[in-house]
Amino acid sequence: MxxxxxxxxxxxxxxxxxxxxxxxxxxxxxxxxxxxxxxxxxxxxxxxxxxxxxxxxxxxxxxxxxxxxxxxxxxxxxxxxxxxxxxxxxxxxxxxxLLDQCLRDYIWDRKNHCLPISEVRPILGQLTNALSHLGSVGMVHADLKPGNIMVVNRHESPIKVKLIDFGLACPASAVMPGDRVGTVGYCAPEVMLGLPYNEAIDMWSLGLVAVELATGLPLYPGNEDYDVLKFIIETQGQPPDHVLDSGTRCIKLTRLDDLEQIIMFRRGPEAGQRLFVSLIKQMLALDAHQRITPSEVLRHPFFSTKSSLCIDMSAERSQNPVVFQHPSNLEIVAEGCSFLSLALLKVSSFLKGVFPSHCR
Missing domain, CATH: 3.30.200.20 (Phosphorylase Kinase; domain 1)
Structure with missing residues (x-):
């Protein structure tokens, strides 16, 4: 029962x-x-x-x-x-x-638990459209992740997705510095550091979702903010001084990374991969002021190819903001690799393409 x-x-x-x-x-x-x-x-x-x-x-x-x-x-x-x-x-x-299936389960059912770039593109375009509309009424979702994105009908092609769960959403004008919102692994650096934040935190989260769609694994795994920040610093370097100096939370990164040497796995070639990586780097800018906006995302060359995004931008500028007063084709080159090692190899391969200067 x-x-x-x-x-x-x-x-x-x-x-x-x-x-x-x-x-x-x-x-x-x-x-x-x-x-x-x-x-x-x-x-x-x-x-x-x-x-x-x-x-x-x-x-x-x-x-x-x-x-x-x-x-x-x-x-x-x-x-x-x-x-x-x-x-x-x-x-x-x-x-x-009633919608069909959450995006997390949708990608889990796919081969390698990830999607080709040709399928990532329309999903990313639709979610960017959602952020653009939220921004038009001054709202921050604050908890964007695969579990809060629903596929309307998994049998459609291209699929249509919708953003759900506004339990942590708030007007951008009501944000209080130091408020802890979101889910570990998808939070922007400014949230983890206790900085003032705005709609840009949703763009950071969307960038991480896009990477997960393309690779099948979270880019910055971890059970605590400390672990996630350590991953971020290892792959992108230290946040700018003005970002760290403004934080209300102090996290001392003193542990050395002693991960064992791993063998790299490479994604097979896919049309649009280089442009995708270019876009991801702009979505994951450490400084929120430098992070790409929804309208800039949709003008990025990644979306210049003909593809159905299932979006309608006609209402983007028609609203007033609310104001509060107060690899696919992976080749395994070593046997006996544990699942954890496989996951690390897959993520490390992607990171080397996204942030080559900080990967070692």
């Missing part, structure tokens, strides 16, 4: 007429369920928040954000369509359109 309540009560009806059909996922907030509206017979996704006071407060903030995003055309903006909320007892339930 499907258990859908965090408090272990079992029931199959949410509100008055949403019949639970499947459990889709869970997080610190609660659970997401696939439901059937018994009045319209339409399938929907419902985010059921826990009844804890702090979660209820977070749900109210998310509703505020979603209300602002209603000014956008969800299809044109590549963001999930929100259809309001209701209460189920003390729980706040948010209604969304």
């Amino acid at each position: 499907l258990l859908i309540w965090i408090d272990h009560q079992s029931s199959f009806i949410l509100g008055k007429h949403y019949k639970v059909e499947a459990f889709l996922g869970e997080g610190g907030f609660g659970i997401v369920a696939k439901c059937r509206d018994t009045m319209t017979n339409r399938a929907v996704a419902i985010k059921v928040n826990k009844s804890r006071p702090d979660i209820l407060q977070q749900a109210k903030l998310e509703i505020f954000i979603l209300e602002q995003l209603r000014r956008l055309d969800s299809d044109a903006a590549n963001i999930v369509q929100w259809n309001g909320f209701f209460h189920d007892g003390e729980r706040v339930c948010l209604k969304f359109e």
